[in-house]
Amino acid sequence: MASDGELKVHSPGESIEALTKEAEALKAKLEEERQKLNDIALSTVAERLEVINYLNIKPRRVLKGHQAKVLCSDWSPDKRHIVSSSQDGKMIIWDAFTTNKEHAVTMPTTWVMACAYAPSGNLVACGGLDNKVTVYPLSLEEDVSTKKKTVGTHTSYMSCCTFPNSDQQILTGSGDSTCALWDVESGQLLQNFHGHAADVMALDLAPSETGNTFVSGSCDRMVLIWDMRTGQCVQSFEGHQSDINSVKFHPSGDAVATGSDDSTCRLFDLRADKEVAVYSKESIIFGVNSVDFSVSGRLLFAGYNDYTVNVWDSLKCVRVTLLYGHENRVSCLQVSPDGTALSTGSWDYTLRVNIISFWKGLDKKCHS
Amino acid sequence: MVVGKTGTANEVAIFVHLAEGGLSDTAVMDMMISNLQQQRQVTEQLRREAAIKRISVSQAVLDIMKYIHEHEQEDCLLVGFSSQKANPFREKSSCTLL
Numbered sequence: 001m002a003s004d005g006e007l008k009v010h011s012p013g014e015s016i017e018a019l020t021k022e023a024e025a026l027k028a029k030l031e032e033e034r035q036k037l038n039d040i041a042l043s044t045v046a047e048r049l050e051v052i053n054y055l056n057i058k059p060r061r062v063l064k065g066h067q068a069k070v071l072c073s074d075w076s077p078d079k080r081h082i083v084s085s086s087q088d089g090k091m092i093i094w095d096a097f098t099t100n101k102e103h104a105v106t107m108p109t110t111w112v113m114a115c116a117y118a119p120s121g122n123l124v125a126c127g128g129l130d131n132k133v134t135v136y137p138l139s140l141e142e143d144v145s146t147k148k149k150t151v152g153t154h155t156s157y158m159s160c161c162t163f164p165n166s167d168q169q170i171l172t173g174s175g176d177s178t179c180a181l182w183d184v185e186s187g188q189l190l191q192n193f194h195g196h197a198a199d200v201m202a203l204d205l206a207p208s209e210t211g212n213t214f215v216s217g218s219c220d221r222m223v224l225i226w227d228m229r230t231g232q233c234v235q236s237f238e239g240h241q242s243d244i245n246s247v248k249f250h251p252s253g254d255a256v257a258t259g260s261d262d263s264t265c266r267l268f269d270l271r272a273d274k275e276v277a278v279y280s281k282e283s284i285i286f287g288v289n290s291v292d293f294s295v296s297g298r299l300l301f302a303g304y305n306d307y308t309v310n311v312w313d314s315l316k317c318v319r320v321t322l323l324y325g326h327e328n329r330v331s332c333l334q335v336s337p338d339g340t341a342l343s344t345g346s347w348d349y350t351l352r353v354n355i356i357s358f359w360k361g362l363d364k365k366c367h368s
Numbered sequence: 369m370v371v372g373k374t375g376t377a378n379e380v381a382i383f384v385h386l387a388e389g390g391l392s393d394t395a396v397m398d399m400m401i402s403n404l405q406q407q408r409q410v411t412e413q414l415r416r417e418a419a420i421k422r423i424s425v426s427q428a429v430l431d432i433m434k435y436i437h438e439h440e441q442e443d444c445l446l447v448g449f450s451s452q453k454a455n456p457f458r459e460k461s462s463c464t465l466l
Contacts (some may be wrong), residue, residue, distance in 0.1 A: 252435035296439035
């Protein structure tokens, strides 16, 4: 190995000096290019739009059953069930219509930091401090833990997971600063994603059907865009001043929103290759744990450490409203697949399902 | 990380420093190689990113606004429900009409 490397060390143009010089030149060029195309602010373009002046979103269901902090939740594709995971080591499958618990699974670990529904709705994955991602086929006939299967193992905690496109693969993010793609059936590692310099806290898939792109956010304050097939990082965004806890693709697929411990949310546009919006207020000084868009992308929901959910107008970059109710940090939130409801999970041990209870948001009606 | 401004001279200095620190020649060489590989990865990443085609922020923003405009009517958390029936979380009425 040393002899191979020696050759490389002495090959022309491959000295650290030359590489560093080139990197500095490239960085300067990148910054210049981005600034050249930075011709207007998002909020300026959005000035002509109507103001969202009245948005009455209220909790309609409270899901009680966890005995410790709720850390993660995910809607089933059936738009009715929710899986949640908690510090108490439990994963619960809820019927959000009736608030009934359909399954409660005890994991061999506390701090189950991540859980996700598979696209079929017949399988869930979860994990956390056990460093593992474990799948549970859901069936009403028997105890779901009898058919559990460990798919992948990281060298540190698993912080986030999702099924890209099918039940056959799982994408995970970890405190070991990598993301990984696993084959569910064989448990084989299909692709490894190296690039972050600290714990990966969140990931999200691009919304297209061919979806080979995903985004990750990390405690290194970076947002990275990845090609799932090659394992290569194709784009990176900086801007946040502290840990990034949440990342979410805009439904258009052209931008990603982030939430950070620096108490801001931001919007990064992939095609302009830069940050295009910061959602912050002087009065907001607490960290953001989770973000999600409404189905059109106009509203950005963000859960904060001060127990609130702020609802941002993603275009005008102003806060539309605040949702109160939780009695501790809001740790996770997610808009249901059909966009009718917003689930929120909290360190107060509960989840809530919120819907709009006034029909004149933009003085138009929903016809779907 | 070893990112010296004076390049080769710096590398030699580090080599000597590490060797004096009691590391074997091979170990020192391995460290230098891994530093080089790290820097190579950083530079290659920047080359890829520099090759990306970009559009102006105004164009990007217009496209996002267009998408939102086209989907606003499906956005129940934004515009509300067309009727109580469209709300899957409505309270079911206690009696049904036969």
